[in-house]
Amino acid sequence: SMTTRDPLVVFTPSGKRGHFPVGTPLLQAARSLGVDIDSVCGGRGLCGRCQVLVSAGEFAKHGVTSSSASLSPFSEPERRFARRAGLAEGRRLSCSALVEADVVIDVPASSQVHRQVVRKEAETHAIEINPLVRLHYVQVKQPDMHDPSGDLRRLYDALESEWGLTDLATDLSVLQMLQPVLRIGAWSVTVAVHAGKQIIGVWPGLHEHAYGLAVDIGSTTIAAHLCDLVSGDVVASAGVMNPQIRFGEDLMSRVSYSMMNPGGAALMTTAVREALSGLALDVAKSTGISHEDILEATLVGNPIMHHLVLGIDPVELGGAPFALATDMSMTLRANVIDFKLHRNARIYVLPCIAGHVGADAAGMVLAERPDLDDAMTLLVDVGTNAEIVLGNRNRLVACSSPTGPAFEGAQISCGQRAAPGAIERVRIDRETLEPRFKVIGCDLWSDEPGFSEATAATGVTGICGSGIIEVIAEMYLAGVINQDGVLDGRLAARSPRVVANGRTFAYVLNASTGPNRAAEQQEGADANRGAVEMKITQTDVRAIQLAKAALYAGIALLMERLGIDHVDRIRLAGAFGSHIDVKYATILGMLPDCDLAHVRSAGNAAGTGARIALLDSNSRGVIEALVRRIEKVETAIEPRFQQHFVEAMAIPHKVAPYTNLRKVVDLPLPKESTSQTETRGRRPRRTESLKSE
Numbered sequence: 167s168m169t170t171r172d173p174l175v176v177f178t179p180s181g182k183r184g185h186f187p188v189g190t191p192l193l194q195a196a197r198s199l200g201v202d203i204d205s206v207c208g209g210r211g212l213c214g215r216c217q218v219l220v221s222a223g224e225f226a227k228h229g230v231t232s233s234s235a236s237l238s239p240f241s242e243p244e245r246r247f248a249r250r251a252g253l254a255e256g257r258r259l260s261c262s263a264l265v266e267a268d269v270v271i272d273v274p275a276s277s278q279v280h281r282q283v284v285r286k287e288a289e290t291h292a293i294e295i296n297p298l299v300r301l302h303y304v305q306v307k308q309p310d311m312h313d314p315s316g317d318l319r320r321l322y323d324a325l326e327s328e329w330g331l332t333d334l335a336t337d338l339s340v341l342q343m344l345q346p347v348l349r350i351g352a353w354s355v356t357v358a359v360h361a362g363k364q365i366i367g368v369w370p371g372l373h374e375h376a377y378g379l380a381v382d383i384g385s386t387t388i389a390a391h392l393c394d395l396v397s398g399d400v401v402a403s404a405g406v407m408n409p410q411i412r413f414g415e416d417l418m419s420r421v422s423y424s425m426m427n428p429g430g431a432a433l434m435t436t437a438v439r440e441a442l443s444g445l446a447l448d449v450a451k452s453t454g455i456s457h458e459d460i461l462e463a464t465l466v467g468n469p470i471m472h473h474l475v476l477g478i479d480p481v482e483l484g485g486a487p488f489a490l491a492t493d494m495s496m497t498l499r500a501n502v503i504d505f506k507l508h509r510n511a512r513i514y515v516l517p518c519i520a521g522h523v524g525a526d527a528a529g530m531v532l533a534e535r536p537d538l539d540d541a542m543t544l545l546v547d548v549g550t551n552a553e554i555v556l557g558n559r560n561r562l563v564a565c566s567s568p569t570g571p572a573f574e575g576a577q578i579s580c581g582q583r584a585a586p587g588a589i590e591r592v593r594i595d596r597e598t599l600e601p602r603f604k605v606i607g608c609d610l611w612s613d614e615p616g617f618s619e620a621t622a623a624t625g626v627t628g629i630c631g632s633g634i635i636e637v638i639a640e641m642y643l644a645g646v647i648n649q650d651g652v653l654d655g656r657l658a659a660r661s662p663r664v665v666a667n668g669r670t671f672a673y674v675l676n677a678s679t680g681p682n683r684a685a686e687q688q689e690g691a692d693a694n695r696g697a698v699e700m701k702i703t704q705t706d707v708r709a710i711q712l713a714k715a716a717l718y719a720g721i722a723l724l725m726e727r728l729g730i731d732h733v734d735r736i737r738l739a740g741a742f743g744s745h746i747d748v749k750y751a752t753i754l755g756m757l758p759d760c761d762l763a764h765v766r767s768a769g770n771a772a773g774t775g776a777r778i779a780l781l782d783s784n785s786r787g788v789i790e791a792l793v794r795r796i797e798k799v800e801t802a803i804e805p806r807f808q809q810h811f812v813e814a815m816a817i818p819h820k821v822a823p824y825t826n827l828r829k830v831v832d833l834p835l836p837k838e839s840t841s842q843t844e845t846r847g848r849r850p851r852r853t854e855s856l857k858s859e
Contacts, residue, residue, distance in 0.1 A: 173236070176228045176270045177201045178221065182448065183228065192218060192237070192260035192271060200406045200444050202278045203260055211243025214251055216260040217277050221270040228270065236269035275586070275624065295398040298783040299366070299461045299512075301376050302329045303356045306348060317345055321365075325357070336365040337510045344368055358461055361783070366510035367461060377401075377453075377460045379446055379507070380776035382526065383467035383475060384408060385417055385550060386574070386583075387741060388441055389773050392449040395462070398781050402449040409437040410474070416550045416571055417470045421484040431479040438475050443506040460507040463500060464514045464780040466772045468524035468551065472515065475503060486802060488521025495790050516779055517790055519555075520798040522566035527553040529775020530739045531796070532789045534768055537562060541734035544721065546757070547772065548573055548742050552717050555796065556724040556733070562792070563727050565799040567720030572713040573631045573742060580675070580700035582628030584745065589626065589633040589700075591747075592675070594640040599661040601637070601675055606630065626676055627698060632746045637675060637702055638710050639753040642817045646673050648837040649816050651707045670704035711815050714756040718819070719810035720801055721758055727799055735764040739771035752827050755818030759826045 172185040175195050182199040193216050196203045204215040222233045234256070241262040247253060260271070304324040309317065318341060325331040336344075340357075347355055351370030358367035358376060376395040381388065389405040413434050414420040424431040443457075450457040465475065469490055473480040478491045500511040516525035516532075527547060536543035537559050545555040550571045555564045575581030575588075582588050586607035593611075594601050602613040607624055610617045629637065641647045646654060646664065653671040657664040663674050678699035725731070736757055738746060748765040751757050757765065768774075778785045801807050813820040818827065827833070 173265050174228065174230055174268045175265055176225070176230060176232075178270065178272045180273070181452070183451065186265050188264075188266055189238075190265045192258070192263045192265065195265060196260060196271075196273070198444075200441065200448070201273060202407065203273055204277055211241070211247055211259050211262050214247055214253075214259065215277060217253070217257045217274065218260045218263075219256050219272040219274060220258065221272050225270050230268040230270055232268060232270040236265070236267040238264035238266055293398060293778050294782040294784070295396075296782045296784055297376070297378065297395040297462070297780070298361050298514075298786075299358055299376055299378070299395055300362075301356050301358055301373060301396070302331070303354070303372050304328050306353045306355065308353055317348055321348075321355070321357070325359075331359060331362060334359070334363060334365055339509055340365050340368050360462070360512055366512070367508060375455070375459060377450075377455060378780045379449070379460050379463040380773060380780045381442065381445070381463060381465050382529070382770060382773035382776055383438065383442075383465060383471040384526070384741075384772075385420075385468065385471060386411065388438070388445060389770060390442075390445040390449055391773060391777055392453060392460070393777060393780055395781070400777070402453045404445055404448045404452070406441055406445055406448075408471075409441050410434045413437075415576065417468065418484070420474075421470060421480050424479055425481055425484060431474065431481075432477070434474050435477045438471070439504045442475070443504070446505070446507055457506060458508050461511050462513070462780065463505065463507060463511065464516065464776045466516050466525040466529040466776045468526050468549075468553070469518050469520075469522060470524075472518055472525050476515070477503065483521055488800075488802075490518050490521055493518050493520070493793070495786065514779060514786060516776065517793045519564050519793050519796055520566070520800075522551055523553050523555075523564045523798065526772035526775075527555060527564065528789055528793050529772035529779070530737075530768065531555055531562075531775070531792055532778050532785060533739075533771040533774035534737050537792060537795075542728075542730060542732075544724075544733045544736045544758070544760075545739060545768070545771070546717070546721070546736065546743070547739040548717065548746075548756075549740055550574065552720060554717075554720050554724060556721070556728065557796075561728060562796045563724045563799055564796045565720050565724055565801050567716045567801055569713040569716045570709075572709045573634070575628065575630050575634065577709045578629065578634055578706045579703055580628050580698070581634060581706075582630060584630040584632075584741075585627075587621070587624035587627035588630040589628070589637075589675070590630055590745070592629075592633055592637040592640050594637075594644040594646070596644050599644055599646060599657065599663045599673075601640075601663070603633070603637075603675070625698075626700075629675070629700060631742050634706075634710060635746060635754055635756070636750045637673075638707060639750040639817075641673055641702065641707075642753065643831070643834065645834055645837065647707055647817070649834075651711045651815070651817060653704050653707065654837070665701070667701065667703055672701040672703040674699070674701050676700040710754070711817070714754055715811050715814035717756050718758070718814035719807050722810040722814070723799055723801060723804055723807060725758065726806065727797070733758055733760055736760050737766065737768035737771070739768045741770065743767050744769050749831070752824070753818055753831060753833070755814060755816070755822075755824075759822060759824040761826050762830060 172187050176183040180201050182201050184199050186195045220234050224231045243262045244259050306324045307320045347368050347370050356369045356373035357365050360366045378393050378395045380391045387405050388408050391400045392402040394401050413423045446457045470480045482489045495517040496515040500507045500513045516528045518524045530545050542558050547553040552567045552569045588606050589603045590606050591604040602611050608620045655671040744767040818824050
């Protein structure tokens with residue numbers, strides 16, 4: 167008989183959902199689904215950060231009728247919190263409220279930890295569909311007393327005569343279910359065959375769908391694309407924050423966590439594996455299939471993510487000579503890394519290129535194929551650790567450059583991740599120095615009517631990577647900073663936007679709205695939603711200069727290695743690359759000069775590469791051969807890196823002419839620094855000859 171099912175809990179706006187036993191705390195349900203709810207007190211009802219709203223009504227889309235009665239009655243911790251801090255109408259503390267019946271729960275933005283816009287949709291890219299796992303429907307001869315052969319042999323005979331498959335082997339679990347399945351299907355069955363050799367699944371009758379999962383394990387975001395292996399279509403995509411963030415924001419802090427804490431690597435391995443299985447469940451549910459219908463997966467990631475998901479301690483990648491455990495691809499059973507897919511699903515892990523140039527860079531190479539062309543192509547994945555590949559059909563070189571997380575908004579005083587309310591576009595008036603900007607989630611510029619109403623819900627909360635690049639490039643174009651990145655304090659006399667800040671100066675991008683907000687701020691949840699004062703300080707400019715100089719120096723080393731003085735086209739990969747304005751990236755001098763018509767985003771190229779490896783089995787041999795061909799350049803030991811780095815500190819660059827850029831942008835004339843204190847901390851100029859330009 168049908169047992170009564172557990173209540174369905176649907177979280178909005180994420181759309182994540184799952185069935186949970188009566189009595190499950192909402193916060194626990196949210197955590198297990200990867201729904202982003204903040205909590206600082208560990209679910210003790212003290213911090214109030216985990217507030218949620220019950221959405222009341224009938225939700226046909228989810229097949230759910232939801233009301234406040236779907237949750238346990240108001241609890242003692244909630245009453246205590248409400249007395250102390252107030253709890254708005256309809257709000258509950260998700261750590262105290264227990265699931266009693268089907269319910270739809272809204273997680274307000276103020277309760278989300280990261281509020282991130284994960285821009286990792288599957289880009290369209292022509293791919294040959296030639297999957298490694300294929301479905302074959304056959305009719306098997308029935309046994310009789312005159313033919314003593316086993317059922318498996320007769321299945322093999324049918325596969326040979328109908329599909330030309332020979333020398334097959336079979337997974338034990340398939341054999342264990344073969345006899346009942348043959349009889350349920352009246353001797354007609356569908357089998358899944360991996361690489362033309364291994365039977366990994368069997369179903370009664372006709373089974374038409376085979377699915378695969380392409381996964382990009384980023385240090386910040388894990389993105390998964392569910393693909394129909396027959397049509398090649400992406401049927402669902404999902405992204406989650408990488409749960410390893412709690413062990414360290416950037417890669418090196420995760421390696422050091424592993425070094426300092428016995429068993430630390432194993433904890434990070436478990437965290438990422440659980441996230442993978444959760445994502446697989448998520449995309450399967452959103453398509454109305456089971457995660458057990460996913461027969462194959464491909465994985466890409468940087469070397470540290472690659473090692474951790476495979477359960478390899480990345481300690482060797484923490485210091486020179488940065489030796490990988492393996493630079494070869496791997497084909498394994500999903501269950502050996504606790505990846506919950508079909509019980510016999512196989513996974514393919516793309517090869518890493520070098521100690522800090524990973525399988526994600528290999529995916530980028532597979533997606534962009536610079537080896538097919540005479541044109542000199544530069545591929546850059548801008549992350550905390552930039553991965554750079556340069557070359558054409560004759561030769562490919564690669565390196566990584568330690569840019570740090572400044573481009574992602576870390577290390578910047580008002581920086582934040584890309585989320586609604588973050589400034590993403592900036593323009594500065596050359597005369598008045600007044601800024602105007604756009605924030606994520608609103609199409610209006612800040613000087614257009616209706617902007618403050620349109621952004622009232624999110625507020626203007628900080629500035630994300632693309633906004634930081636634009637504001638610093640615009641400050642340079644407007645003369646607020648000079649080519650050495652020094653803020654010009656003399657402008658304070660001309661504009662209230664330039665203010666003294668300790669011994670240096672700062673540019674006020676967004677002024678705070680003063681005391682008249684105080685009354686509204688008593689409202690509670692939205693207290694931090696007012697206008698936050700945002701200054702771009704001298705330290706912020708320096709952080710971006712250091713990051714962009716490291717990136718440029720890595721590129722310059724590769725160009726030097728190939729003996730070239732210009733590149734023909736540039737592709738920016740990664741979530742960050744897909745949102746950056748290439749003109750501003752070039753003005754800043756992150757990238758070498760290039761005709762801007764040939765500089766563009768490659769979208770999530772690593773994820774596209776994983777998808778190609780999933781759908782086109784021939785591409786696996788291609789990328790394995792390419793990776794062996796790529797020459798690795800280790801920036802850490804290159805004597806010229808330092809000189810390239812120092813020259814690239816200037817905006818756009820100390821010596822590079824930037825001829826293409828000057829055709830479309832008027833770059834300011836060089837301008838002297840205003841005071842001695844501002845040159846502190848800079849390296850002394852090496853020779854007079856460089857100044858004479």
